[in-house]
Amino acid sequence: MATAVANADPARLRHLIEREAAKAGFDCVAVTTPDAIPKAPGRLQQFVAEGQHGSMEWMAETVARRGDPKTLWPEVRSIIMLGMNYGPDQNPIAMLGQKDRGTISVYAQNRDYHDVVKGRLKQLAGVFAARAGAEVKVFVDTAPVMEKPLAEAAGLGWQGKHTNLVSRHFGSWLFLGSIFTTAELVPDAPEPDHCGSCRACLDICPTQAFPAPYRLDARRCISYLTIENKGPIPHEFRKAIGNRVYGCDDCLAICPWNKFASVASEMKLVARDDLRAPALDHLLTLDDLEFRTLFSGSPIKRIGRDRFVRNVLIAAGNSCDPDLAARCTALLADASPLVRGAAVWALAQLLPAAEFARLRARQSETDAEVRSEWDTAA
Structure with missing residues (x-):
């Protein structure tokens, strides 16, 4: 050989x-x-x-x-x-304006x-x-x-x-x-940096995740917060997340070099119609089986139903759509404290203060972290 x-x-x-x-x-x-x-x-x-x-x-x-x-x-x-x-085949940033829909990377x-x-x-x-x-x-x-x-x-x-x-x-x-x-191949020359003075990707970041050019603080990155982060999403970032329910493409999509980009030709990488902008109303109803069925073969399946619904609840809270309050209220009884805590925050954004106070008075939450959500939202 x-x-x-x-x-x-x-x-x-x-x-x-x-x-x-x-x-x-x-x-x-x-x-x-x-x-x-x-x-x-x-x-x-x-x-x-x-x-x-x-x-x-x-x-x-x-x-x-x-x-x-x-x-x-x-x-x-x-x-x-x-x-x-x-x-x-479309600009991902445009999807951020559809508040009743979830944006998936x-x-x-x-x-x-x-x-x-x-x-x-x-x-x-x-x-x-x-x-x-x-x-x-x-x-x-x-x-x-x-x-x-x-x-x-x-x-x-x-x-x-x-x-x-x-x-x-x-x-x-x-x-x-x-x-x-192990083969000895002739290497190619490296590609020089062509960013120049452009800082569009840095300026568009909703959570200011770049402390400096060419440096990322993952702890502030929406992709990290909605995918890798296993706990509650820190309060300081929840509003900035908007309707992003899995990942974020802002810094990628804004890059001027995308003017040379083309649409994917591999059909397995072309967006499914039901995942382009799924309705939050539907995503809030997913149980574990429905979650695994909807995202079969998708990388989203890896984070599990509870983390995903947590993200959807943050998006629901940011939607300004009171019609989603009933779905969020139902999730106050969810088996997952992670989901219940996110539901509290969402309802605090969607309900009038008096109605939220009445709802809180009826709760007997046992999980300390979820109780903290109620106290913070009050």
């Missing part, structure tokens, strides 16, 4: 990669080396040391492995970075991209390994791989001031995956 790799023609290997990547549905491909991101480990360490990862302990636990691809696989010689376009409006991208990576890696006589390993997001710095080093784009990858050809809308291989 070692002889086959050594004798492989780099130009033919590159042609093979590009051809098979296109067949597998990838929109761009480039190559880098495992030692191409020397500054990334220090930035990650600072991020974790300052606590800006919030409750994502898995980030702190994998700092060493994330910082150096060779700690994941010492034999890796080249890293093939691939991007799959998931560009939306573009990436979660259909199939879980982890499954889609990983399946295609395996397909491509299998062909490449057989033809190149090389060993391969594939990674998508959940593995401790710093995909964005590696993609920048490979030339797929650059990490913008919002810390996400920006492409001159696809804007903000690229799912990333990587193939680690």
Whole structure:
């Protein structure tokens, strides 16, 4: 096998990669080396040391492995970075004005991209390994791989001031995956930063989650608050969340480079009609079975029904629609304290003060955190 790799023609290997990547549905491909991101480990360490990862302990636990691809696989010689376009067919920011509807991040409006991208990576890696006589390993997001710095080093784009990858050809809308291989491939040149003086992504953030350009405080990020955060959403951010029930696309959608973006061609990544702007009225009625049925195959399923309904209740409270009060009142009897607490806040926003006070007088809440919600709302 070692002889086959050594004798492989780099130009033919590159042609093979590009051809098979296109067949597998990838929109761009480039190559880098495992030692191409020397500054990334220090930035990650600072991020974790300052606590800006919030409750994502898995980030702190994998700092060493994330910082150096060779700690994941010492034999890796080249890293093939691939991007799959998931560009939306409408501006996500426009959905924020529909107060009676929930806004779901573009990436979660259909199939879980982890499954889609990983399946295609395996397909491509299998062909490449057989033809190149090389060993391969594939990674998508959940593995401790710093995909964005590696993609920048490979030339797929650059990490913008919002810390996400920006492409001159696809804007903000690229799912990333990587193939680690023992094959010696010719690396591509890195992509320079093209943000210039623009700070649109920083200024649009509803919760001011960027303490400085190129730095994110996840604890203030709506994507973190509605997805990774397992507890109640801090009061200071609830109004800013608006009708976002899963994630946030503001900093991605506002990027001027999206003028070059195109709509996703992979049908599994095109938004489902029922997830474009689902009615809050319906989402407030979901029990666990209905939640798992509605979001079967979706990344939303991962956070579970209680966290999702918590988010929907925050959106309901921000809707200014008193017709949702009955749905919220029913959830005061929910089995989950997380849901009950969010229902209290929503009702405090939707009901007249006197009516809310009468409702409170009838409650006999046993959970301390939910009682605190009542006291805070009073």
